[in-house]
Amino acid sequence: MxxxxxxxxxxxxxxxxxxxxxxxxxxxxxxxxxxxxxxxxxxxxxxxxxxxxxxxxxxxxxxxMTLKNAIAGLPxxxxxxxxxxxxxxxxxxxxxxxxxxxxxxxxxxxxxxxxxxxxxxxxxxxxxxxxxxxSGQALGDATGQGVVACMRAVARTRGKELADLTVAIQGCGLIGSGVARELKRQGAKLIVADLDENAARRLGAELGAGIVAAEQVLTVPCDIVSPCAIGGVITPLIVSQLAAWAICGGANNQLAELGAAEELAQRGIIFVPDFLASAGAVIVGATQSLMDGADPQPLISRLGATTATIIAEAEASARTTVEVATEIARKRIAAEENAA
CATH class of the missing domain: 3.40.50.10860 (Leucine Dehydrogenase, chain A, domain 1)
Structure with missing residues (x-):
């Protein structure tokens, strides 16, 4: 049973x-x-x-995924x-x-x-x-583009551009490498780590990134931490040890528990909900499979504008970014249900 x-x-x-x-x-x-x-x-x-x-x-x-597809505007x-x-x-x-x-x-x-x-x-x-x-590599690259679009919006809340930032990336697989390469193109300084040390060394050498041990990457001094491997990595202990002022990554379900979002807000650390930041790959998949091959780039770029809206609304309403983003996604689903 x-x-x-x-x-x-x-x-x-x-x-x-x-x-x-x-x-x-x-x-x-x-x-x-x-x-x-x-x-x-x-x-x-x-x-x-x-x-x-x-x-x-x-x-x-x-x-x-329900929240991700809804907030990305996908059918x-x-x-x-x-x-x-x-x-x-x-x-x-x-x-x-x-x-x-x-x-x-x-x-x-x-x-x-x-x-x-x-x-x-x-x-x-x-x-x-x-x-x-x-299309593994293409989807990984699309996730990277979406994460970086969200990071750009985060940077601008501090009056900065990506070239002004240092970003620590956890995971050097398809998603982490996609994020890292896109950030390199934007001029950001990079720190990378992976449980597979050889993968971290290869990506670090390719992009001129700093390399740290896997157990250190989430708490290393930087501007933004980008979890791009497994979920559940943002624990209460990690929240208390964070040196970064923002989290924006491509992994799914990054928070070990929902209460971590409130703890991040109390510390003034911006958290871009992972179901928003990681939507690039599913946008590409949906445009190919359900939208007659439509150009995915406008939808990927729009993730940044959505990020800016969510951060502003969270600050104005004294709610977490997760609460605001979930409400936006649920409202779209409810509107469709009511229209049916």
């Missing part, structure tokens, strides 16, 4: 539990909202401790897939089977990559499904 108990605590529209004994596939697809259109969200692959933990993560991530709802990584997983066969499940949904859910899922995994899924986007 444990998976059903977990599902009973969610507001997701649909939850699909997937298993394939031959390939070892154990996965869940959570469709949080379909009000604005088909659910959009990536495929995450992790060695979860149990199925309940995987299901809970899928639901949290799908809910964040899509929120969804997410999690795949349990384990020693018996035949990845090629498992992701092909997952692709078949996604194809069977007939476009109700559109997927791309996420943490722990490789390009080869996506190719296997896409070999049997029209609804799996394999």
């Amino acid at each position: 444990e998976p059903f108990d977990t599902m009973a605590r969610t507001t997701c529209k649909r939850v699909l539990l997937l298993q394939d004994h031959t390939s070892g596939l154990q996965a869940a697809i959570a469709l949080d909202s379909l009000t604005l259109g088909p659910a959009l969200g990536g495929i995450r692959t992790q060695p979860y401790p149990d199925f309940a933990a995987a299901l809970a993560d899928a639901q949290r991530l799908a809910s964040a 899509g709802g929120g969804g997410k897939t999690v795949v349990i990584d384990h020693p018996g997983l035949d990845r090629r066969a498992a992701f092909a089977r997952l692709g078949q499940f996604i194809e069977d949904l007939g476009g109700l859910y559109r997927a791309a990559g996420d943490l722990g899922t490789t390009h080869q995994d996506l190719l296997a899924a896409a070999s049997v499904s029209r609804f799996v986007n394999t």
Whole structure:
């Protein structure tokens, strides 16, 4: 009964539990909202401790995707897939089977990559499904552009431009490297870190960035910290140790708990909600899949204007940026529901 108990605590529209004994596939697809259109969200692959933990993560991530797509102005709802990584997983066969499940949904859910899922995994899924986007590098670059558009708005709240700032980036994968390269083009000074020290050294050498240990990057002296790896990294302890005056990154669900947003506000640290800052990739995916190949750049650029609006409204109303951004997203969804 444990998976059903977990599902009973969610507001997701649909939850699909997937298993394939031959390939070892154990996965869940959570469709949080379909009000604005088909659910959009990536495929995450992790060695979860149990199925309940995987299901809970899928639901949290799908809910964040609902907010992300709504605040970005996209015609899509929120969804997410999690795949349990384990020693018996035949990845090629498992992701092909997952692709078949996604194809069977007939476009109700559109997927791309996420943490722990490789390009080869996506190719296997896409070999049997029209609804799996394999453009990893392009999507990482788009996320970088969106994060930097938001950072520019943050900088201007202090009367600065990006070239005036030092930014510490946690994670040197597709998203972190996309953010770093875009910031380099804008003239910012960079500090990078990754659990894979070789990845950090390579990116640091390419961009002339400083390199610090992974456990130090969130608290190193800088202007903006940019979490671009796993979620849950902004804990109460990290909040108390932050030297930066702003947080803006491409990782999903950066706050370990919602109360961290209030603690950041009390310290005067600007937090750009991650479901806003990280929207670049899904914007590109949505314009390709749902918007007849429309130019994504105006929507990516608009993330900066939305950031400025949210920061100003949060200061004027003595609320957190997360509260303001969530309200904006929920109002758009409610308006669509009322119009239906």
